[in-house]
Amino acid sequence: MKIKVLKIRISDQYQNMDEAVVNDYFDRYDIINVSTNLINDDINFWSVLLHYQEKAGNSKPAKIKIKSESELSEEEMVIYNKLKKWRSEKSDALKIPSYIIFHNTHLMSIARYKPSNIEDMEYISGLGKLKIEKFGSDIIEILGDA
Template sequence: MKVKVLKIRISDQFQNMDEAVLNDYLERYEIIDLHTQLILSDVNYWSVFINYEEKERKVILNKTNAGFEEELTEEEMIIYNKLKHWRAEKARESQLPPYIIFHNAHLMSIARHKPSNFEDLENVSGLGKVKIEKYGAEIIEVLESA
């Protein structure tokens, strides 16, 4: 069992970003136990104490993967860069780190496989239902304009 302590600052400037980090963490790991405590100080925050385990890595045969070691073609690199630009804009609008929106590996997979609809997006490794619902239409739009 592993332990992680996160801080959720209660301020308009940081709260959304801190919550996104926590949500990403909760999604990536198998949570055993979680405790919270409100800390009142110069900057009020929730302290979140998490006991967790690594999730078992499953090999999903029906999903496609693009590894970091694979080189993208020139066309795929153009798409990848457009997706990175889109992600940077989304991150800026949402006041989140870009990796919370999508990791580079996800963008590489999208660039390699060029999904044209929501069903195709579901077959790209690492793209969950929530992110597809939230960003799917915009991703397809970026791909169509590439």
């Protein structure tokens, strides 16, 4: 048996996306037990503790992809611009084109989803393990300061 802690932020801005992540777990795994707790924070959220096991023929998780800046809220645009600034500085330091680090769609999706840890970055469409390993901690730090 395995466990996973997820959160569902109680905000129109995040709730549907967070619920999609939880529902993805319900689709991909056999859930043995679920425990929840309401956490009062800057953004209130439900902490969801799942006890689960692998399903036979486990399918891949749904991936999050934002295609246009018009899909972002004002707050998400602020985060997106911080991410673009970081990407520009990183590409200058590494002497590689910025799109090699992350495409704009990656940054928009990160700004929308706001992964809280490295593992959550796997839900962003187009982010492979190498990019997550190489740049994930920088992204999490930027999101923590946002």
